[in-house]
Amino acid sequence: MANATASTRPARSPRRNSSLGDRVFDILNYVFLTLLMVVTLYPFLNTLAVSLNAASDSIKGGIHLWPRQFSSENYKFVFNEATIYNATLISVLRTVIGTLVTVFASAMVAYTISRQEYVLRKLVTIAFIITMYINGGLIPNYLLIRDLGLINSFWVYILPGIIGVFNLIIIRSFIEQLPESVIESARIDGAGDFRTFINIVFPLCLPVLATVALFTAVYQWNSWFDVFLYNSSNVKLSTLQYELQKILQNSNTTSSAETAFANSSAGAAVKVSPLSIRATMTIVAAVPMIVVYPFLQKYFVKGMTVGGVKG
Amino acid sequence: MAAALAVSMAACSSGNNGGNASPAASGGSSSAPASASASSSAAPSEKPLDKITVTFFNGVAGEKDLNTNETTIGKMLEDQTGVNFKIEHLVGDLNTKIGTMIASDQYPDVMIPDAAIEEVLKAGAFIPLDDLIEQYGPNIKRVYGPYFERMRADYGGKIYFLPFGPQVGEYAADPNINQGAFWVQRRVLKEAGYPKIKTLDEYVKLVEDFVAKHKDENLTGMLTLTHDWRFFATSNPPMHLAGFPNDGNVMVDIATNEAKTYAGSENEKRWLKTLNDLNGKNLFDKASFVDNYDQYIAKLTSHKVVGFFDYGWQIGNAMNVLKDAARKDQTQDDFVYFPLPVTFDGTHDQYLDPPGWTSNRGAGITKSAKDPARIIQYWDALLTDENQVLKSWGVKGETYEIDDKGRFYRTAEQIAKLDDAFNEKFGFKTYDWDWPQYGTSSTLADGNALAPGFQPEVFQMSLTEGDKTILGKYGVQTYAQMFDKPEDRPWFPAWSIPKEQGSPQQIWETKKDDLLKKYYAKLVLAKPADFDGVWADYMKEFGKLDTAGYEKWYTEQIKKVVEVAK
């Protein structure tokens, strides 16, 4: 932060008289990024195409970017499942509540361990970091959750994950990057630590908090293992991902007992297959998270933090 | 009639005589309770029962979670018994789920622990059912009676759960091939003039000749399925080629009851050498060893694969796609696969499953259950002929008809109606397995097959012109008739003989699988000249496994089963 040149124009305004080297760089950069985009877009488009293709045809393979036999049957199969609507609601709730709680709690603890003068700083930091690498194992964790009375409870989605150490450290690093002067000026105004945190640090951390929020939201949205372990017998607390897992298993219908009993006409048309349902559930589960991303992107704007400090 | 049967069965079943498996010793203790319970079984419809809901965990992933009374069949059974089951199916890893249940000592009322059954039993989670059956289970006794000794012998003298599928009445064969076979495209047989193919050499030659004649079509002679746990589709053929049914990892001599593994045997060498030769001639798809299941199925539908070995239940989706196409367009019939009973020497095949008894799978009542008697009564009610017809054929006039000779059949409209959604709503799906019930190959007292798919009238209706043509050329009415009749093997399937998790037997199997996966690719893809060298390496590593111990253990178990079955 050595450079103190006052910023007189918008940060990103390009200089027109850029050098040849810069222009070559730009071109190469655009070409490279475009290529990268193609490569990373392919799996998603492929999955989308498979999800929109008739299952009986997808079995044959060879679907790439576009459905060969368009069909909405896969989506019907998924959305016909009455349970997924409540499950979506639960997923949204756990994502929103879980994210808010995590972001706030992580930021608060991160602030305390960024304070050099805090006597418990090292102790708290290490206590957290250690837990990244230890795990009591499946059964002790299960028994703990049971003894806490969290089986068959919504809070089992929130409480065990209040603070992710990774998030904590990222936020701490970010806070430590902030100019000390900002915090000091708050102190001079007579603010205590909590007020400093809420009024000064929290707003300045928005880019990193947006990152943490995204990580947490995606984690919460995609989780199903905790549903499986703790709440599987209570469909009211089931989440979208868990219901999608069920639907996927439901789509696999080739047991010999079943062909013998359930249907006499050998060779009934293949309506759904795990292949197609997997693709469909990928899209169904991913779209909400993909839609959220652009809203968070605005927090990643260059210079935003420091601008805030100066403003 | 059912009650009469039950009484007669009770004579050879027994009360609580501990681990003693001898039928002679157990005969005396029990004949009075049988008649008492036989009369109680007629009662349920008369006195109104309070309704209860029983939780039911099924460790097999698959169907939809539901309350049985949401289905037509389940509702009718609830009306009879007052019991509704709330079913939960496994979604994640079985051992994880069962492990947490055991550790917390909390169970659903009824459980199918599938592969984790040994652990559940060891934890004492299942209650013994002997007394309950004695008191409330005349039909259970009738249907399961012949197996009681075996069930007790397997698990320390008591009955802790009811396996699925006891044989009742005459053995009805599955007309379709849901089990193993060597498959070949129908056009290959057509072009060769429908020859009788009995030996592996004949089969390979058939495939080779066809590919040679169709050079420009870019055909694959054979491929195999190796993906993940489905690897057995590549490693099981030596057993079948030697003329044995699918007993898992062993071939059991029917005369001496000796169990021999075929991994590491001459049979296996011969099978792999055959694939190696095919590969040397560029007739084998090398990608077999890297393809996943979806890729494999895609290849089977591509018309490019001439032949392969697999189990019918594993290729259902591919077959359905091919058959659908053939139904719409006669010429596509060429690409439908036809099953052949191929063995090494061509004398005697045992591809068809004999009547089986999967002794290490079943449904039990846990110690958490509040009302075990009601559950047993429900199961007992389910085991009447009437309810067995209900759960597999459905309701007369709705899902099946009876002709003037008393034969069950289905009309074309009924068949068309029975799609997935209907089967689910009606309850066919819920009740097709996972309950105490007659075995699939059972026959009802009136001579009708229990399973509609096994009823000749229903099977015939499902055949296309192409099907009839090829079956006619071979002079058979069903695909099963292409194969030899299964011999009686009381231990079948041997893989279901209980093995503890983590036992030396199970570790042997895991290590053997790893070894096979490592070496099969090397052996098949080796230059033909190098085959013997790679085989020697393989044998060297194979020699490190305690195969003799494994075989000894298996032989002992099989002899025990045979002894009990006498």
Place this chain on the structure above:
Amino acid sequence: MDNNDTLSAPQLAAKPRPAGLKLFMKKLVSQRMLVLMSVPFVIWLFIFKYVPVWGWTIAFQDYQPSLAFKEQQWVGFDHFRSLFSEDRFLISLRNTLAMSGINLVLGFVTAVSFALLLNEVRKVAFKRVVQTVSYLPHFISWVVAAGIIQTMLAPDGVVNELLKGFGMIEKGQEYLFLGKAEWFWGIFGASSVWKDVGWNTIVYLAAISSIDPAQYEAAEMDGAGRLRRMWYITLPGIKPVIIVLLIMNIGYLLESGFEPQYLLGNGMNAAYSENIDIFVLKYGLQQFNFPLATAAGMFKTVVSFILLFSANHIAKRLGQDRLF
């Protein structure tokens, strides 16, 4: 409120000496707000993360889930011995280290480079589109992704077709990519980058946003080109985050993931694809052998700590930012 000496400069807050217990207490009282803000979460941490560690005792028992703790049979280090006496375990250890090493280096280099390149894009719309698109594969589960990778790498897949198109191989010489054991690590690394480079970049983009734009302008006036600005301004700006993440991830070297190896693995490449987690699944969980799984977990923890503290120490010695 807690208007007090927390204002004091860092040197005053040096570690309390044992003799200074009183001083320590005094500080603790004066910093009660910080204590209030953090200690409840330490209690939470203790309950949810430390209490279950009693489960490590399972590794020393012939554990039966149905028995109470007192009834378990103790077997000492048997499970550890059986773990280390397995050749397969040692091979899987090697594979784990190799794959997570590759992932670590490749993951960092690609994510940081990608963040730097993105930062140089001036068209906001383009930048956002690239960012969003590169983030998409993260939402494709490994099952689906592995299916796509297997299809692309098949003998008739797009990669072989491309090689043929460029004349690098002839027809009939198609590679069986997933059958070449020694290529597996590379395929794994590339697949991981492909799936997660966009996702991994997010945290660096957040870090870049804290760099003072004035620095760029000054550099521009000094005539520094794009590469120089990336090197001298952006990279140092996100260095603290890079180092902290690097240290944390070094601690994770024994966690190379499970799904991609399991899904892309097959008999032909098992010697290179099977890692500790797969070993534990096969010989632990799938055999209902919880002690073996616990023993493997403890082993991983010990190694993690060694790696973590070493990395942190090295960072400290080099005068870099560190984790703690």
